[in-house]
Amino acid sequence: MLFAIVISIVILQRLVELVVAKRNEQWMRSQGAFEAGAAHYPIMVAMHIAFFISLLAEVILLDRSLSSIWIILLVIFLTAQVARIWCLTSLGKFWNTKIIILPGADVVQKGPYKWVRHPNYVIVTTELLVLPLMFGAYLTAIIFTLLNVWMLSVRIPAEEKALKDATNYREKFSLD
Template identity: 35%
Template sequence: MIMLWPYLLLGFVVIQRIIELAWSERNRRALMLRRGREIGAGHYPLFILLHGAWIGAMLLFVQPGIPVPWILLGVYALLQVMRVWTIASLGAFWTTRIITVDDLPLRRRGPYRLMRHPNYLIVAIEMPLLPCALGLPWLALLFGVLNIALLVYRIRIEDGALGIRRSLNETAPSAVWPGPAR
């Protein structure tokens, strides 16, 4: 079993990403029903391609039976706790796409009280961390750089799209939205 740990870890990542995409799509649909609009849809397939290639490359190049890097796996586990906190903090507003409902203020809960893009920080650490944990430093460098480049572009688009919402009063009645329409 210890020899298969890289594949078990990557299987976990695949399952996690599938669950996240399903949750994101559920939230996207609900937000669109609430006057939401998508911004920057053209670059979204690049994220799907990047993440798919990242997982695929790790599956292709990882060697079974490599030593277990407990410290790196501990950092990865901490990142997953932070990921859940980040997603839970946005709740029904969390998507993998840029969806905005212009008359609703931004949520500033959880890690969003401290920074604008905690999810992007988590992914920016995670993308090079996992290949390093799997003994693939060249994949860590390649996908780390590609991810940062794509995130810089996306953050510019997202900050522009959300600018109007940053000025809304957090205590407005519309700030308390119960969740997706049923």
């Protein structure tokens, strides 16, 4: 029962985020923004869809049980959700699931972005690990944590290059 509630809420949250991302993308493109890293985006989307399929399959088909430390994992997960909302609201219209860059824009340095350059990626990594562990889906936790590390090794450099080339990112973060 808890699994069905949590997974339903998370999937609904992701769908709402896609609507927000599309709206933000349209606004940014109307301001002259461009997309970077478009080649890896479909792979990232497929990875996230596969994560949910794997999580559902492992929990249901392999009859995984709730972790003995599920309360701790749930608190970590809920804390990550609060941090996720903080990231999204801090970036406002600049938040997106794609790498959409508005040339000449000042990079956001408020909220968690004061301290961490990519806090949302830390949160996603936490979610991809904690959510499956909460429900005993160890294979999903391992596989998708590793896939996410690989994805971020592609995505973060693409995002940083685009930000350095088109915004004040280099000067704000004192980069090379």
